Amino acid sequence: MTMPEQPYNVYEDRCPTRLVLDRLADKWALLILDRLRGGPLRFNHIRREIKGISQKVLSQTLRKQERDGLITRTIFPTVPVTVEYALTPLGRTLTETVSALTHWAEKNMDAILAAQRTYDERDAS
Amino acid sequence: MTMPEQPYNVYEDRCPTRLVLDRLADKWALLILDRLRGGPLRFNHIRREIKGISQKVLSQTLRKQERDGLITRTIFPTVPVTVEYALTPLGRTLTETVSALTHWAEKNMDAILAAQRTYDERDAS
DNA sequence: CGGTATCCCAGGCGATACTG
DNA sequence: CAGTATCGCCTGGGATACCG
Numbered sequence A, B: 001m002t003m004p005e006q007p008y009n010v011y012e013d014r015c016p017t018r019l020v021l022d023r024l025a026d027k028w029a030l031l032i033l034d035r036l037r038g039g040p041l042r043f044n045h046i047r048r049e050i051k052g053i054s055q056k057v058l059s060q061t062l063r064k065q066e067r068d069g070l071i072t073r074t075i076f077p078t079v080p081v082t083v084e085y086a087l088t089p090l091g092r093t094l095t096e097t098v099s100a101l102t103h104w105a106e107k108n109m110d111a112i113l114a115a116q117r118t119y120d121e122r123d124a125s
Numbered sequence C: 001c002g003g004t005a006t007c008c009c010a011g012g013c014g015a016t017a018c019t020g
Numbered sequence D: 001c002a003g004t005a006t007c008g009c010c011t012g013g014g015a016t017a018c019c020g
Helices: A016-024 A029-038 A043-049 A055-067 A089-124 B016-024 B029-038 B043-049 B055-067 B089-124
Strands: A071-076 A082-087 B071-076 B082-087
Touching (some): A029 A043, A029 A055, A043 A082, A055 A071, A089 B089, B016 B029, B029 B043, B029 B055, B029 B082, B043 B082, B082 B089
Antiparallel strands (some): A071 A082
């Protein structure tokens, strides 16, 4: 039985950087929020839109975003049941803020790829 | 020998969202960039500033950021050797863009925590 | 000081099967 | 349709030891 004396809690001081990272920093969270910008979507619709995501991870991610108040989950008592996911106002402000980052990426993607090539060539010499 | 027929490559179309996420979305990358905003720092200085990061991961992350052209690594031939890390202009524009997200987080942290409490209480009922 | 090399383990994720 | 449950692999990262 190990007692690793209190691993450093990265959330101490309620660090905003950590908070936002925890909402966005996985393979799929951002992609989901982005897809919802156009309006509510159903579970399997999102799943089809985002190729490669598994049912399990989609479910987990949606649940987490619902808990954070970023999206809503609405059940329609049709047969079979229909479930719609939609951005909340809070979630929408987040996607708008994130778009600044996306624009940065579009603008600087080539610079990064070029830097990588330079680095890798220097490394090969 | 399995051949999992081409797992979906999330980078297809050079997706900017994925690109930026790959630079920022680990526990430490953002924290490092943020620490460098005040000027160049040495390896162990960064390590002391960012409590909890291991030598290995710090090294890996710095290497990756250098490769991406976000930071520079300068070796001074002192004894023992001194190494300084500093933001490049590209890296600096990234930190500036990221600050929009940080401000969002500061502004909405309480809303998220409140949403979580609501969700958890409803769940407990 | 500023790393690299090695070992090792937890947990994240995909795959699969099942359900209301 | 919209999930949950279970299993098992794999890899990211901590711990430790060593090096120029």
